[in-house]
Amino acid sequence: MDSDFSALSAGTSHAWAALGADPALVERVSYGGRPGGLPARLPVMGLARATVAVCSLAAAELASVRTGRAVPRVRVDDGAVTAAFLSERLVRVDGRAGTGFAPLSRFWRAADGWVRTHANYPHHRDRLLRALGVPDGPGVADAVAEAVAGRRAVDVEDAVYAAGGLAVAVRDVARWAAHEQGALVPARPLLTLERVDGPAEAGPPRAWSRVTGAGTPLLPCAGVRVLDLTRVLAGPVATRTLALLGADVLRIDAPHLPESQEAHDDTGMGKRSTTLDLGRRADHRVFEELLADAHVVVTGYRPGALDRFGLSAEALAERRPGLVVGQLSAWGRYGPWRGRRGFDSLVQAATGIALLEGSGGEPGALPAQALDHGTGYLLAAAVLRALTGRCGPDGGGTRLVRVALTQTAHWLVHGPAGTPARDGGLDPERWTTTKDTPTGRLRHALPPVAYEGGPSDWTRPPGPWGADPARWATA
Known part of the structure; x- marks a missing residue:
């Protein structure tokens, strides 16, 4: 490896502690693979390893709780992590690459x-x-x-x-x-995981009693229904990961805000996708019917943008006790920028990362959209830990998870993510797979989240964006 074990485990331990988890479980994580992915001046590879590690460990922990078995061991492979953090660049449909950033995004x-x-x-x-x-x-x-x-x-x-x-x-x-x-930013934690006041639903989430989670592969989110109200890139990465782990994920977009099919080919793995105009009474009624049977709601719009539809954490907790609510923002839900839109590239520019990665007085960029991907895995990890908490003896109540790109950026610049990596290259053939989909022959990165007995790929490829019916796949 390009860092010693203490440097590797420091980042994982820091993120695992932010999740409020048992520190002893970090010993179940091991690292390997070809070293040197994601070369940068900042410790991008360390951040990538740590976020994937805690997500994998949170999945293993939930699997243990649901099956009564020991917590499976977790393996973090540098090649898989590198490919996952570059996933949008590795996608090919019928051999064609995506267009990437638009000409005026620079x-x-x-x-x-x-x-x-x-x-x-x-x-x-x-x-x-x-x-x-x-x-x-x-x-x-x-x-x-x-x-x-x-x-x-x-x-x-x-x-x-x-x-x-x-x-x-x-x-x-x-x-x-x-x-x-x-x-x-420095006074804020990497993420928050807390309860929300409201009616309490005691015991495991509804419908879990009929799911053992003991199949092959071991899917800790089997039976979990997730409403995905997110857009590129961190939120869809998180919900893509929950889908990998067995969740029934239904992505919902507004019909007047179309998504790029290129983006959906990458982050729509394992999900279904539909459109609803929550401003229309009929569509809002459909959403409420979906919400009544949901276990998790993940939102990725700027803070407050969905409140008028009754989608604040407090309103959701009142209508659907016991829900896990995940909220993602660019700048955090505090301060004068709390209501601003933002993307990974903008957060890099504002927080000093672009100048740290630049040269000759010109700004540069990280080797991947690491704030998006890293925050996505942190969000998924926190949702998994919230689900684990819902299964415990004191599991009543609604859980609220909040993450922000700017907090992840602060961790990258100032936190114990490890040492910068050298360029060891990436073998795309080893860490990608190809399959037929409704939109063509798709090559995509394999998932980096791995634990003993866990899944090695998604059970379904993405279809055309927005083309699925607005209903749950599971009865």
Whole structure:
């Protein structure tokens, strides 16, 4: 390995402690595989190993609780972890790779520094152009460059945010620490897992009594129903992992916010996908019927965006006692940026990571969207631990899980994630598989979450985004 065991286990132990779990179980984790994935100045590989390790260990712990067996041993393989953190880049459909970032999603030189924009979705692109006063058409990238170059970076940030778009000024670590949002981050934990006041449903979640979880492979989430209200990338990674572990995951999107099929080919593994307009009475009624039989709800929209539909943690706890609620945000649910949209690339730019990974005064990027992937595995781990808690003697009540990209970023920059990795390369053939799907011949990364007796792949490939009926697969 490119780090000694103490460095490897430090990151895992830190994340496992944040989950409120038994520290002795960390001894059941081992590491191996070809070293040197995800080379960077920051310890990206250490973060990746640790987040996959705690997710695997949380799955093993839940499997133990549901079967009465000993906690299975966990194995973290560098090759599998590297492939998983690069999963969106490894996807091929009929041999074709995805398009990646859109042309207007990039760094731009401002009058006093740099700005990072995100314009992959058409509505974000339109808002960016409107904020900058740039007409669409030929030469639009040059026009954006000229518009940004004549302004201060924070002025671009403010203008684009006011228009509902996505742009942040590139800051170094010190400037982020002094920022009114960044200054709040160090006092916050890596994640939170707590109870929510509301009616208590005692004992294991409904419908679990008829599921032993003792099959082959060992699926700790068998019988668990998950409503997935998330979008790229961290939330879908988390729910993709729950699907791997046996959960019936139904992703729900608004029909007026279409998802990229390319993204769904990567993160839709094991799930079904439907659309509901929660603003329409009939669709909202369907959602409430689904909620009545759900065990987990995971949301990935900016804080408060779904509250008007009765999807705050408190409202969910009142209507569906005993639910596990997972909430993901970019900037955290606190401070002046709590209601802002955000993506991995923007958090890297704002928190100092882009400048740490850059060179020659120009910003750079991590070798993977590691904040997204790492936060996704932390979110899945916390949901699994919440389900374990629901099975215990004091298991009544609703559990609330909260994670944020900015907290994961702080851990990467300042926490015990390990030492930076050198480039050992990746063998895509070993850590990917190919199968026929409704949209074509799909190559995808294999899952990194692994424990004795656990699954080695998803039971179903993704289909066309939004094409499934709005009902549970299990009766």
